Amino acid sequence: MDYSNIKLPKPNFTGILISVALGVVVAVGVYQAQIRGLIPAGNLSLPKGPNQEIRTVVQEENNIISVVDKSSASVVAIGVSRKVVNPFDPFALPKAESSTIGTGFVVSERGIIVTNKHVVSETGTKYTVLTRDNQKYDIKKIYRDPIFDLAIIQIDGSNLKALELGDSSKLKVGQTVIAIGNALGRLTNTVTTGVVSGLGRKVLTEDPFGVANESLDNLIQTDAAINPGNSGGPLLNSAGQVIGVNVATTEGAQNIGFAVPINSVQSIVSEFVTKGSVSRPFLGVRYRFITKDVAILNEVSEGVYVQEVVSGGPAEKAGVQSGDIITKINGQTVDSENIISDIISRSQIGQRVDLEVWRDGKTIKMTATLEELPSE
Numbered sequence: 057m058d059y060s061n062i063k064l065p066k067p068n069f070t071g072i073l074i075s076v077a078l079g080v081v082v083a084v085g086v087y088q089a090q091i092r093g094l095i096p097a098g099n100l101s102l103p104k105g106p107n108q109e110i111r112t113v114v115q116e117e118n119n120i121i122s123v124v125d126k127s128s129a130s131v132v133a134i135g136v137s138r139k140v141v142n143p144f145d146p147f148a149l150p151k152a153e154s155s156t157i158g159t160g161f162v163v164s165e166r167g168i169i170v171t172n173k174h175v176v177s178e179t180g181t182k183y184t185v186l187t188r189d190n191q192k193y194d195i196k197k198i199y200r201d202p203i204f205d206l207a208i209i210q211i212d213g214s215n216l217k218a219l220e221l222g223d224s225s226k227l228k229v230g231q232t233v234i235a236i237g238n239a240l241g242r243l244t245n246t247v248t249t250g251v252v253s254g255l256g257r258k259v260l261t262e263d264p265f266g267v268a269n270e271s272l273d274n275l276i277q278t279d280a281a282i283n284p285g286n287s288g289g290p291l292l293n294s295a296g297q298v299i300g301v302n303v304a305t306t307e308g309a310q311n312i313g314f315a316v317p318i319n320s321v322q323s324i325v326s327e328f329v330t331k332g333s334v335s336r337p338f339l340g341v342r343y344r345f346i347t348k349d350v351a352i353l354n355e356v357s358e359g360v361y362v363q364e365v366v367s368g369g370p371a372e373k374a375g376v377q378s379g380d381i382i383t384k385i386n387g388q389t390v391d392s393e394n395i396i397s398d399i400i401s402r403s404q405i406g407q408r409v410d411l412e413v414w415r416d417g418k419t420i421k422m423t424a425t426l427e428e429l430p431s432e
Contacts (some may be wrong), residue, residue, distance in 0.1 A: 061227035078280035080120040101289065116232070120249060122235055123296040128245050130219045131289060133186040133238045134158040134175050134209075159237035159289035160185065160209065161298065163221065164329045167193075167213040168419035171199050171288030171305055173200045176207050185211050188245060200336050203397075203429070205272055206321055207288075208328045217289060221325075222297030227276065228253050235280040235302055235313075237289030250280030250311070259304055260315055274394060276300045282313030291315040323401075337405045337426035339396070341370020341376060350389075359383040359390040376413060383419070384412035400426065 121239065158175030162168070169185060176183050176198055184421050186192045200207050204236040231252045239246040254277035282305045291300035300315030327334050342364040351358040359381045365372045376382070383390055385399055386409055403409065405428045413420045 071170075101202060119294055120234060120247075124236065124247050127219060127290065127292060128236060130162040130217050131186050131188070131236045131245060132160045132162065132169060133244060133268055134160050134171055134288065135184045136178075137182045137184065140310055149418070157241055158285060159288040159302070160279065161236075161288075162216045162218045163298075163325050164218050165216050166329065167211040167216060168325070168329055169209050169211065170301060170325060171207050171300065173205045173207045174289045176209065180337070183209070185213070186267055187213070187216075197332070199328055201324060201334070201336075202319075203336075204316055204320060204324075205364070206301065206316060206324065208325060208334070210332075219292075220297045221318050221322055222293055222295070222299040224276065224299045224319045225403075227255060227299060227317075229254060232294050233278050233299070234278055234285060234292045234294075235278070235289060235315075236292070237281055237282070237286030237302060239283040239285050241285040243285070246286070248281040250267075250278050253277040253279050253312070253371075257314060272303065273397070274315070274317060274320065275303070276317055278282075278313050278315060279311035280313060281311065282315075286313075290379045293347075298375070318353050335405060336429040337400055337403050337407065338366075338369070338429035339400055339409070339424060339426060340366035340371040341382075342366075343382070345392075346381065357381050357419075358385050359414065360396060370424040370427050374411065374422045375420075376411070376422065376424070377415070379415070381414040383414050384410075386410050 134157055158171055160169040160171035160175075163170050166392075174354060176195075177200070183195045183198070185195060187193075191213070191420050193213050195209050195211055196205055197210040229252050233250055233252055235248045235250075237246055238244050245327065257275040257277045259272045259275055276299070277292065278300075280291070282302050284305075286302050287304075289302045290298045291302055293299050298318050300317055301321060302313065302315045304314045305312065324334050324336070341360075341362050343360040345357055346354075346356065346361050348358050362371075362376060362378055362380045365376055365378055382396065385396055388395060388399070399409070403426055405426055407425050407426050409426060411422050411424060413422060
């Protein structure tokens with residue numbers, strides 16, 4: 057059969073235009089119906105372009121990366137230099153050895169750094185600061201706070217970037233937090249993340265021999281890993297602000313760490329930055345809070361039980377004795393563990409405070425004059 061003379065029909069342009077127009081009308085109608093919920097949208101999706109990333113980093117991860125990038129340069133390693141003698145060679149000379157024992161973070165461009173007191177607790181020992189870019193500095197001055205496990209150190213550093221301090225009073229349980237420190241003393245700028253697990257925690261710290269050392273109150277609990285060497289490092293919120301100073305972990309438990317709220321140390325840091333020293337009032341008692349149910353059970357008054365009175369301190373001069381129960385301070389009933397410490401911290405050196413003390417079933421009134429807290 058000869059197909060040479062067969063011709064294709066001429067396209068009907070009018071029909072094509074009508075078909076396209078009808079298609080557009082139908083598409084618009086379907087789209088409007090979908091966005092109004094009249095027709096299910098289904099699982100249709102546009103195909104990805106050749107340059108579109110298949111794997112994307114979620115916003116939370118991006119935020120953590122941003123905080124770490126911004127903050128890491130302000131986190132430093134605290135080192136110690138010791139002279140070590142080889143016990144197997146009595147004729148060997150002492151050899152100097154340096155090791156990283158903790159973490160700190162810059163709070164002022166003047167070379168002022170915050171860390172834990174237990175990191176730099178030994179007087180007469182040479183401590184050093186090592187920055188992320190391997191700049192090494194000797195420590196000029198150390199302030200050791202005897203109430204919080206806190207120390208403020210000063211170096212001759214320059215071009216140091218200070219971290220922004222946040223507001224720990226606004227913390228919520230479940231909030232994301234980031235810890236940066238020198239884990240185990242050798243893994244520098246280790247980053248761990250977690251959440252705020254609890255607020256207002258109380259921890260009794262112990263020395264290596266298991267003897268109770270000091271009580272730390274009103275701590276932040278977090279499940280962000282805090283290992284030996286992390287002590288003194290910053291606990292940051294998702295905005296990159298310091299909301300705590302990492303201080304302790306719990307042996308025998310997993311994902312339980314603690315940090316001192318930054319609001320507890322801000323006034324101390326500000327005073328040190330301004331004056332180069334810190335002056336704080338103190339009453340001179342070590343006490344334990346007696347709750348209402350314990351007080352009823354033991355037929356004593358609710359308040360704080362005085363375990364120890366500092367010799368020569370304001371409380372002793374006022375007549376406070378071990379075994380007393382302080383029930384009121386400045387007319388305020390002591391029905392919370394932090395009432396006395398809060399009132400004292402807001403007072404001035406030389407200020408008088410009125411005490412009501414329960415002793416042998418009787419209430420005794422006395423007045424103590426606050427003195428300057430000796431630094432360690």
